[in-house]
Amino acid sequence: MALTAVVRIPTRALLRPWARLRDSALGWMEPVGGVEVSTQRFGSQRVLVEPASAAGVAVMTFKNPPVNSLSLELLTELVINLEKLENDKTFRGVVLTSDCPGIFSAGLDLTEICGRNPAHYAEYWKAVQEMWLRLYLSNLMLVAAINGACPAGGCLMSLTCDYRVMADNPKYAIGLNETLLGIVAPFWFKDTLVNTIGHRASERALQLGLLFPPTEALQVGMVDRLVPEDQVQSTALSVLAQWMAIPDHARQLTKNMMRKPTADGLLKKRDEDIQNFVSFISRDSIQKSLQMYLAKLRQKKG
Numbered sequence: 001m002a003l004t005a006v007v008r009i010p011t012r013a014l015l016r017p018w019a020r021l022r023d024s025a026l027g028w029m030e031p032v033g034g035v036e037v038s039t040q041r042f043g044s045q046r047v048l049v050e051p052a053s054a055a056g057v058a059v060m061t062f063k064n065p066p067v068n069s070l071s072l073e074l075l076t077e078l079v080i081n082l083e084k085l086e087n088d089k090t091f092r093g094v095v096l097t098s099d100c101p102g103i104f105s106a107g108l109d110l111t112e113i114c115g116r117n118p119a120h121y122a123e124y125w126k127a128v129q130e131m132w133l134r135l136y137l138s139n140l141m142l143v144a145a146i147n148g149a150c151p152a153g154g155c156l157m158s159l160t161c162d163y164r165v166m167a168d169n170p171k172y173a174i175g176l177n178e179t180l181l182g183i184v185a186p187f188w189f190k191d192t193l194v195n196t197i198g199h200r201a202s203e204r205a206l207q208l209g210l211l212f213p214p215t216e217a218l219q220v221g222m223v224d225r226l227v228p229e230d231q232v233q234s235t236a237l238s239v240l241a242q243w244m245a246i247p248d249h250a251r252q253l254t255k256n257m258m259r260k261p262t263a264d265g266l267l268k269k270r271d272e273d274i275q276n277f278v279s280f281i282s283r284d285s286i287q288k289s290l291q292m293y294l295a296k297l298r299q300k301k302g
């Protein structure tokens with residue numbers, strides 16, 4: 001018989017100013033304080049959530065083709081689906097993965113930060129902050145199943161997870177490559193990296209905008225395990241099974257103890273960080289760099 005559960009979605013989640021949700025994209029949402037959904041398979045247009053065969057585990061798959069860039073819509077859907085999983089106490093762990101062949105995520109959607117107006121930049125950056133805060137402080141065990149390229153914001157998203165499994169394919173790379181685009185990784189991107197690979201390795205990686213192929217990513221500690229491409233998700237699930245053996249309350253308190261000071265760094269100056277982002281990204285020189293980078297990406301095919 002199909003397993004179903006009732007998931008309550010707090011109405012406040014629908015009222016956040018950045019959450020300009022499109023009803024068509026989120027068919028399961030109703031702004032009346034809660035909605036019943038089946039845990040068989042749910043999600044939204046760009047984020048699919050499926051319970052895994054192991055109890056208490058879900059797989060969250062990003063499907064924003066062609067490259068899973070983190071558009072405002074994808075970020076919004078991600079946060080809402082995460083909140084939905086957190087509110088459903090039957091779930092304890094989630095595997096994050098991609099539906100785009102060869103690409104985990106291309107990072108921030110460059111069309112959101114190029115050629116738009118300051119109000120849009122502010123709204124978008126708030127959504128990026130929210131994605132990071134929610135994932136980084138999630139009580140759930142999160143494992144990234146990195147089945148493709150993972151630059152910049154894609155790397156950041158995977159670094160918020162508790163464990164990273166990456167496909168052992170030398171065509172893929174992972175890292176915070178912002179400087180290659182002529183932009184600067186914000187302090188909380190930097191802090192997340194430092195907490196993962198240490199200060200010296202981060203200093204070098206960030207200045208040079210290094211994108212590490214899998215073997216180097218494993219060496220530097222940016223990912224925890226490499227496996228053949230067809231075993232990324234199954235390995236992520238078996239890692240979760242090991243983590244599930246730990247009592248939740250002890251693990252959650254420990255995670256919070258480790259991560260809260262870093263998250264507080266942003267929480268204390270969220271508005272200032274938005275203002276910094278808007279003024280930085282609105283500079284003519286930065287917009288020119290981004291336009292050139294986008295043009296190069298688009299020309300690559302031609």
Ligand SMILES: CCCCCCCCCCCC/C=C/CC(=O)SCCNC(=O)CCNC(=O)[C@H](O)C(C)(C)COP(=O)(O)OP(=O)(O)OC[C@H]1O[C@@H](n2cnc3c(N)ncnc32)[C@H](O)[C@@H]1OP(=O)(O)O
Nearest residue numbers: 069106107108109110111149151152153184277280297298
């Ligand atoms: C001193 C002051 C301090 C103040 C501090 C202020 C703080 C402000 C700092 C601002 C920080 C902002 C942080 C940004 C982080 C980011 O995430 S930026 C995004 C970086 N991403 C990348 O560099 C990845 C770019 N993409 C690729 O390398 C490749 O596309 C790929 C490896 C992911 C996939 O390659 P392939 O399969 O060959 O596909 P493509 O043909 O390249 O792409 C297909 C299609 O998608 C478009 N595209 C690719 N990436 C993006 C993207 N990130 N956003 C939007 N669109 C993207 C690409 O242009 C192609 O489009 P067309 O089909 O040609 O139209």
